[in-house]
Amino acid sequence: MTIVILTALLGIGLILLLLEILFIPGTTVVGIFGLLVSLAGIAYAFLNFPPEIAWWITAVATLLNLAAVIYGFRSGVWDKFSLKSSLKGGTFDERTVGVEVGMSGKAISDIKPIGKALINDEVYEVKSDSGYIPVDSILTIIKVETNKIIVK
Incomplete structure (x- = not known):
């Protein structure tokens, strides 16, 4: 036993x-x-x-x-439980490459204070420095931050 x-x-x-x-x-x-x-x-x-x-x-x-x-x-x-990929994103993902201060564009949506604009035949999300901007208005880029385009 x-x-x-x-x-x-x-x-x-x-x-x-x-x-x-x-x-x-x-x-x-x-x-x-x-x-x-x-x-x-x-x-x-x-x-x-x-x-x-x-x-x-x-x-x-x-x-x-x-x-x-x-x-x-x-x-x-243990290979089944381990992470094999990594995140590739970051705070700056090159959205504003090719956009410079002083360039002009056209509002393709109302900008209140954020909207869409056509700059160099590409659509960008922009932020208004002065408040509301109606559609079809001509815009000027006054500041380019990491991922933000500020217009007036």
Whole structure:
């Protein structure tokens, strides 16, 4: 009966450790519980077997648990959970390249205080410095900030 209990404790500990590594990584609760069950199995071995046999059981359990951890890391499971792409955007994404102070354009929507303007045959979102500007008005760029075009 002691062999069955020992085998069950060590087997359940190993299974829980494998579950943590292969199927539910990141939770650590299942892995810690599996480690505790394995340690309980080793303690049970020292209580019910002679020390020589208990040390052999400890060595075998340690090797099996270590092999499970190494297999888990080499199996590629962690690649499924890792981020492989990155964001390319930023605060300046070259929206205002080719636009300079003093250039003129035409309002293609009402600008109150933000609207659309046609500058060099391209549509830009612009902000009015002086408030409302009606559609079809001629605009002049007075300031170009990072992603903002200020007109009057």
